[in-house]
Amino acid sequence: MSEKENNSSFIIPNSAFWSSVWAIVWKDLQIEKHTRQIVSVMIMFSLVTVIMFNFALEANLAAAREVATGLLWATILLAGTLGLNRSLAIERENQTMEAILMAPINRSAIYLGKVISTTVFVLILEAILVFIFIIFFNKPYWRPQVILVLFLGTIGYIAAGVLVTSMTIQTRTREVLLPVLLLPLSLPLVLPAATIVSSYMFPQLPELAEIQTPLSLVLVYDLLMLAVGFLTYHYVVES
């Protein structure tokens, strides 16, 4: 046997690591291109949720506009669990995760690849949701600051979600277990993120100092979850 480069125990990502990450992302995007089963399911679920909510609060438009930001985040979180479940279920069917695990790649690359591809799917959903919310609730969700916070919130949520889904996907009660574990875990992220988005819904934009604390919480959550996932995914998929 020849001694090729061994990168599976490296923590510092090198070109081989990013090549593995891209392979996972490319594969997930190809599957979605053929099936469209992740994004379409999330969009359908979100549309139904928003329409039902809109009917429920039809009599009180002011109240609907008041809670719109909360509804936006709740819809993203719930639709996100569907996307996460499907994204990891693909690897459970036909046990393809075993074929991936047999490849000489860093397990963190699998994690990062899954985070990136699932984030792409949820960002597509968010683009559509933002458009719908602007029409339904007539609020300025188009502001770049709002888009940035949605993006940062999505990264943290998916970073935590891929880790939790990878743990629950082998259980029989995975559909129930995922939201039960993930939604409470997402609270420290969603509360400050929703606070920031709400503060940009008024004509008077907030000063940076006003959103500094919630923004720091969102960034810390993102970094913490990515680091935990990066460092522990090896144990999650191999145990």
Next chain:
Amino acid sequence: MIQIKGLVKNYGMNHVLRGVDLHVRPGEFVTLVGSNGAGKTTLLRIVATLQQATAGQVTIGGWLLPQHASRVREHIGLVSHQALLYGDLTAAENLTFFARLYRLENQQERVATALKTVGLLARQRDAVSTFSRGMVQRLTIARATLHEPDVLLLDEPYTGLDQDAARLLDDLLRRESANGRTILMITHDLTHGLNLCDRVAILNRGKIVAEVDSAHTNPAEFLELYTEHTRRREKRRKRPVSGSGSSE
């Protein structure tokens, strides 16, 4: 190439492997036969770096497992009764994905060559979910050998195959063996087990109970040997437990 010494695997109080010793030489084709629950799949999964042993030693090409699992992975390929392929991707996309994971050079060329070798080049743009069981199994072999591993591990590869598909698989395995690949196959199909390989080992209740050179053993003799070993063990298992606790 594959050296297994005193391999033990327990799942709690369930002792699946009870000290397996097996040596597979470079280029050799060894078949491991045994009844259901003998520990065949567990043994193969440990060699494939997908599980860790409770005790004992496994080395592949001189690399000790699980310490050097990442190095070993570059040199092994696994064909299982599960396809380990994405049904929603085409045959070419599946192989391209694994070529990327193994960071192979000339990926498109290698994918095309692999598909041609298993006779699926014409179906390269079709989704794997539209393939027959035999075609899926041929693509599985292409996936497992794409990175030209030194060791090919086969876990019940004939499961669900009709006669024609099984014959095609035979031809592919003979070709891989002729190419000098070390092959370890587990099966409960005694005919295929004996016909293709250089050596057959019988695994029963977590131990290798017999090894025969397939060139010097006819199917009838082998069946007799297999029945003798497995029946003896079954009798021991079925013997009622006495109050004194003595066993043999």
